[in-house]
Amino acid sequence: MALPRQRGVNASLTRSLDGQVDSDSSPTDISSSSSESEQEEEGCNLFPEITAETKRAKIKRKLARKHFKKAGGPLPPKKKISNWLPTPEEIATASSIVGDPTKFRLYKHGHVCIFDKQLTTEKEKQIVANITFTDLKTISDQLKRDDLNFLVAFLEKSKKFVNSVGSKSRSCGGYMWAIGWRKSMTKFEIIRRYVNKAAIKKNQEQFNQHVKDSDQASLILWDLFYPIGNRALEANQQFMAEYNLPSLSDPELPSETSKGHNKFFSTNLTFTSDGFFNHPHKDKKDDKRLPFAFFLSLPTFKSKEYTHMEI
DSSP states (O other): OOOOEEEEEEEOSSOOOOOEEOOOSSSEEEEOOSSHHHHHHHSOOSOHHHHHHHHHHHHHHHHHHHHHHHHOOSOOOOSOOOOOOOOHHHHHHHHHHHTOTTTOOOOOSSEEEEEESSOOTTSOOOEEEEEEOOOGGGOOOHHHHHHHHHHHHHHHHHGGGSOOOOOTTTOSEEEEEEEEEEEOOSTTOOEEEOOOHHHHHHTHHHHHHHHHHHHHHHHHHHHHHHHHHHHHHHHHHHHHHHTTOOOTTOSSOOOTTOOOOSOOOOSEEEEEEEEEEOOOOOOTTSOTTOOOOEEEEEEEEEOSSOEEEOO
């Protein structure tokens, strides 16, 4: 039998929040910089040499463009400048920093709430993370076990119909896949789905069943997250309804005649395995009104035919 692996499920409609944790085991605060630019500069940078080299390359590109506008000459390249992949030595150094208990606090049991120290304009604390750990051995409800196994198997089958993230700028290690809807990079196109059209064409009947199963997977995720973050789920749902955004399980864009369940909260779902990680990044065009993303981590093992939850 294969060794258990950590599988991450991230149902995300939202932006990520940056900051440095400084906390105790009870509900805690997170330190905050006075501005986003300062926060990016002063935050914990695990790969400083990579960041510095990327910054130098961008400055050099900017100067080259200015020179081209004034004096002409060779057109500066338009290829996006991305962080290089960390070396094994750089990863080991970063791991030692994260593993240092004087710099990072490891949460591994119980229920943890983390708040931003900087108050809102209404003088209230804003929650940054609400984390619940569950010992899978304590789950006595067979129905809940079946739901988790269904979700894990559904994600494993999804790999056949989508491409894994292959861009070096988006993956430093491990694997990540995505299902649902995303912003389109094609001109005059606003939104499109994560799909591998060639694979779907070869396995049309299996894909049709996959689309049907995605409704149940979406419902399972809702039921898992609702007891922890009901207000965040409902806020996501309200935002999606306001802008007529499709759910991750919707096979087409919603309309007045669409028939779907009312437990939707995300346009897409990403899932990872084998220790996936990438460089910290932030989309400046994300809507700041959105609430938190939702993350589920499950240990799994893979048999000849299926991936199961490891208990």
